[in-house]
Amino acid sequence: MELLTARFKFRGLRSTDRAAWIAGLEASQTLHQPWVPIPPPGLTLPARFAAQLAAHEAGTSYKGVAIAPDGRIAAWANLNDIVRSASWSANAGWSVHAAFAGKGVMTEVVMALLDVAFTPLPHGLGLHRVAAGIMPENAASLRVAEKAGFRREGYAVELVHIAGAWRDHVLFAKLAREHRAPVETT
Numbered sequence: 001m002e003l004l005t006a007r008f009k010f011r012g013l014r015s016t017d018r019a020a021w022i023a024g025l026e027a028s029q030t031l032h033q034p035w036v037p038i039p040p041p042g043l044t045l046p047a048r049f050a051a052q053l054a055a056h057e058a059g060t061s062y063k064g065v066a067i068a069p070d071g072r073i074a075a076w077a078n079l080n081d082i083v084r085s086a087s088w089s090a091n092a093g094w095s096v097h098a099a100f101a102g103k104g105v106m107t108e109v110v111m112a113l114l115d116v117a118f119t120p121l122p123h124g125l126g127l128h129r130v131a132a133g134i135m136p137e138n139a140a141s142l143r144v145a146e147k148a149g150f151r152r153e154g155y156a157v158e159l160v161h162i163a164g165a166w167r168d169h170v171l172f173a174k175l176a177r178e179h180r181a182p183v184e185t186t
């Protein structure tokens with residue numbers, strides 16, 4: 001499933017994305033490092049790309065990328081820990097390329113991610129619920145969740161190890177029935 005947002009093409013990760021994926025993360029390390037779990041230094045970006053692609057292709061995660069007209073990856077938006085049993089749920093994660101920050105990009109792309117999540121099978125993932133956890137100090141990401149229509153559900157103490165310490169997270173979720181109707185697919 002490929003979606004056209006106002007400014008980007010949003011789709012699942014492909015092997016041909018390797019160079020743009022690595023270049024985008026290299027350019028965005030300073031922006032991302034305080035807020036997202038960064039794997040140990042021994043795990044190189046090429047190795048991380050291979051692991052992400054494998055998870056996407058196995059269907060345990062949906063690793064989405066927003067492709068700008070110039071070919072750069074403007075944002076990453078993922079559905080991790082996909083459960084396809086009684087709950088039909090996943091945990092969302094997102095980050096923007098540093099060169100695209102502060103322009104409304106992430107909200108646009110998270111809405112597309114939710115389109116993928118909630119569009120019924122076989123075109124989308126047919127999920128019922130998408131959750132997201134955000135550090136309480138991450139004002140920009142909290143705002144993205146709010147603008148994308150997530151509901152605050154709770155607060156988890158020391159949920160994720162980020163930038164050298166266990167970090168509290170505000171817990172959000174959105175249900176399929178709370179999301180807009182699917183947009184046009186290609």
Ligand SMILES: CC(C)(COP(=O)(O)OP(=O)(O)OC[C@H]1O[C@@H](n2cnc3c(N)ncnc32)[C@H](O)[C@@H]1OP(=O)(O)O)[C@@H](O)C(=O)NCCC(=O)NCCS
Nearest residue numbers: 032035094095096101102103104105106107139140141143
């Ligand atoms: C969080 C992040 C994804 C936001 O991306 P973005 O494309 O800049 O987000 P958007 O432009 O769609 O929306 C950001 C909103 O936060 C607001 N915002 C930004 N910085 C803020 C701050 N310090 N305090 C309050 N609000 C802030 C913006 O004004 C905007 O809201 P508005 O549209 O009402 O003006 C980006 O900063 C990022 O990649 N951060 C590092 C990784 C990360 O934190 N990922 C999420 C982990 S939960």
